Amino acid sequence: MAEITSKMQSLSVNDKPSGGENGSGAINPGGKYIPPHRSRNVDSGDSSAGSFNGGNGYRRGGGSGYGNGGFNRGYDNGGFNRGGYGGGYGNGGGYGNGGYNRGGYGRDRGDRGAFGGSSTHKRGNRGRFVDGKHIAGAKDERLELELFGTADDSKFQSTGINFDNYDDIPVEASGNEVPEPINTFDTPPLEALLVENITLARYTRPTPVQKYSVPIVAAGRDLMACAQTGSGKTGGFLFPILSQSYINGPAPLPERANAGYSRKAYPTSLILAPTRELVSQIFDEARKFAYRSWVRPCVVYGGADITTQLKQIDQGCDLLVATPGRLVDLLERGRISLANIRYLVLDEADRMLDMGFEPQIRRIVEGEDMPSVEDRQTLMFSATFPRDIQMLARDFLKDYIFLSVGRVGSTSENITQHIEYVEDEDKKSVLLDILSSGDQGLILIFVETKRMADNLCDFLLSQDFAATSIHGDRTQRERERALDTFRSGRAPIMVATAVAARGLDIPNVKHVINYDLPTDIDDYVHRIGRTGRAGNVGVATAFFNRGNRGVARELQDILKEANQEVPAFLETISRESSFGRGGRGGSRGGSSRTANTRDFRRGGGAGGGYSNGGGHYDRNGGYGGGSGYGNSYGNGGGYGNADSNNSWW
């Protein structure tokens, strides 16, 4: 600290940077900061570095000083400023004294708490199922406004100019006797109240995945559905299970249910998803479409007060949205029975396996009182379906229909993808260039580690950008607050680890930046899918350098599939790395990670049989390691620990 202070004092605006410690930015005689990637001749064969905005200067005047993160925690924690010695030496920018105020944004979380407003379930607006008939509850205008907003409310996603283009995406449905898709919401088999709620949500037409899923579930079939990010998969499972629930009513309680002191809930539908944010979001959607119905949705996830969750469950729980770890906890406490489950949904199942949830999932599905695969309907949804998850399907699904909207694991053409060659030490300055280039709506920046998320967020704050961060080490409250400030635009930049990669539906995310590329190409697909949703357009930029050559080939394939420009350096590096790895084995075509086949049951596919994919994906000592299907599970990760945050993200 003393050393830094003395360095700061000894520097003037015209000083050369001291190098090393501040990321090697340079300051020209006029006091203008020259970012390192400009002041150096880039010779890595990339023509793209620094090409973002035609050379905007930094509007923050002077500031280099990045690279000395680690200061300034406590952003978005409501007003106090721990600026410390902040960033700053080597610049004339004057932010080094804690002068920027990180409070401000980060309040007004309101009272959604763990369960969202529970007013949905006031007696009056709750529906009933009497004598085989669904009787809708009374209307509640205030609640309607809360659930559905108004057409011009930016908090709610509206469809974009390319919404109709979803109809042009080729759909493949394989399996026995695939039912005909519906084309509109007002045709059977959708139940009348659900159609009313869909209208309140201002959905005018079903997306392809919804067109198929509704009749498939109505026909009593199981489903594995793979559709691009942002194309309405949540409705794809909520619509059919709610509609069928409204038509069929609740399952009768088992005879011994709630005998004596037992206070168990007997949900009819169970939706499992990997992260707290995702289950909360699914729950919010379920509240909309369950409005005025007999179905009462509940949500449970780790990291939040279990007593509050139990109280909510006690008030009724017909559709339960849960992370696997917390659900196991509740099962152990004897507060939930799965004996009445008719519909089981696994959303983002591949991520749940990545996170080490497989033991919990197997316990929930096979080791408790859930009806067997023959006596329930099981649905699996994701935008990517690696082969191992298709294998899991063999145990959980029966005679299912495999639905793929577009190619499995492909990205939406609504997202314009840029891959820029950026060396690690240049990333910050290139990022500043992008962020300085104008109003771009919300910007989501992905990094690989929690530490990096903190560092980068601190750095951006030090540069006067209103940023927040989300990662697995932040408390649930902090994570919710971060999401809220981001959603509302009070902090229009969010630095995130993979916790925010899947499923999150945040309107107005215009740009996703992969500051660090993931090592798994499926993660890339999900990350960039936070933009370009519901027919809206978006931009995704990835910083690529030789350290990312492991994904070069797959990235190139993805760009081609989505009709995106493939930079020359990517082709070169991808050729080099394919050569180094002995041909196409590690590529998307032959990878065991992402299924190239549409329906695994059809066998073979471009990559050959499952066991010869090469380089089985491995994370957390997960299910990797083996060739061959037989030993691909059986991961480490210790039973019961997956709700904790042992991971790096």
Ligand SMILES: Nc1ncnc2c1ncn2[C@@H]1O[C@H](COP(=O)(O)OP(=O)(O)OP(=O)(O)O)[C@@H](O)[C@H]1O
């Ligand atoms: N039929 C529809 N009409 C209009 N908007 C829709 C329709 N279905 C879904 N949406 C909207 O599209 C957005 C994306 O939907 P959703 O979150 O279900 O996508 P997803 O396919 O699950 O994406 P991801 O793969 O990222 O999880 C949401 O804001 C949702 O409200």
